[in-house]
Amino acid sequence: MNTEQSNYPQSKFRKVLPYFLYGIAFYTLVLIFGVVLDYWIIPSSVHNTQKVTVPDVKDLSLEAAEDTLRAKGLKYEVGVHQYNENIPPDYIVNQSPKAGNIVKYGRRILLTISKGGEVVKVPRLKGRSLRAARVALMRKGLELGDISYKFHNNIGIDTIIAQNLASG
Numbered sequence: 001m002n003t004e005q006s007n008y009p010q011s012k013f014r015k016v017l018p019y020f021l022y023g024i025a026f027y028t029l030v031l032i033f034g035v036v037l038d039y040w041i042i043p044s045s046v047h048n049t050q051k052v053t054v055p056d057v058k059d060l061s062l063e064a065a066e067d068t069l070r071a072k073g074l075k076y077e078v079g080v081h082q083y084n085e086n087i088p089p090d091y092i093v094n095q096s097p098k099a100g101n102i103v104k105y106g107r108r109i110l111l112t113i114s115k116g117g118e119v120v121k122v123p124r125l126k127g128r129s130l131r132a133a134r135v136a137l138m139r140k141g142l143e144l145g146d147i148s149y150k151f152h153n154n155i156g157i158d159t160i161i162a163q164n165l166a167s168g
Contacts (some may be wrong), residue, residue, distance in 0.1 A: 049104050056099030062090050062113060069109055079110040089116035122163075130158040 052072050057065035062078075069076050084093050094112040097103060120140045125133040134144050145164065155161055 051102050052105055052107075054095075054097050054099050054101045054103055054109060057092050057095055057109070057111070058099070059087065060092050062092065062111075065092050065111065073105045074103070075106060075108045076111050077108050078113055080112045081115050082112060083116070083118040084114040085117040087114040087116075089114055125160045125163045128160050129156075130160065133160050 050073070052074065054074070055068050055072055057068055060068065066076060079096075082093060087093055091114050092111055093114045096110045097107075118141070120142065122142070123136045123140060125136065128136065130147070137144055150161065152161065
């Protein structure tokens with residue numbers, strides 16, 4: 001009986017030992033593969049792509065910007081349309097990444113396109129007080145222009161009797 005008890009732990013260890021060694025070998029191979037992947041394979045595939053300098057397409061029409069970007073091997077995506085009184089409709093207001101940055105060949109450039117000046121309806125000011133007219137214009141994003149005064153017996157002081165731009 002003593003011999004059976006002493007042989008039991010040793011035989012169990014011998015049965016588990018190969019699996020333990022296989023586990024160590026497997027994890028060693030995974031570690032070696034990870035190092036090879038990290039130091040040789042990934043850098044060679046990532047860093048060997050062609051680089052280009054982003055051209056400046058601001059203030060160009062969308063068609064001209066598209067031609068300029070394609071000539072450099074870049075793609076574009078229209079991100080936002082925004083109102084801009086200084087830039088005509090369908091012209092580029094902004095770009096990301098900015099001009100002069102170095103990017104990978106085939107990268108997408110995000111473009112912001114102008115809608116032109118925002119069109120607003122001019123409110124009716126005739127018959128309002130000067131203060132009320134100023135508030136109505138400010139709510140629409142407009143400003144009060146030149147003011148000329150005319151005396152009238154039946155109309156109160158600072159009441160609008162005419163406006164240059166017709167309402168609507």
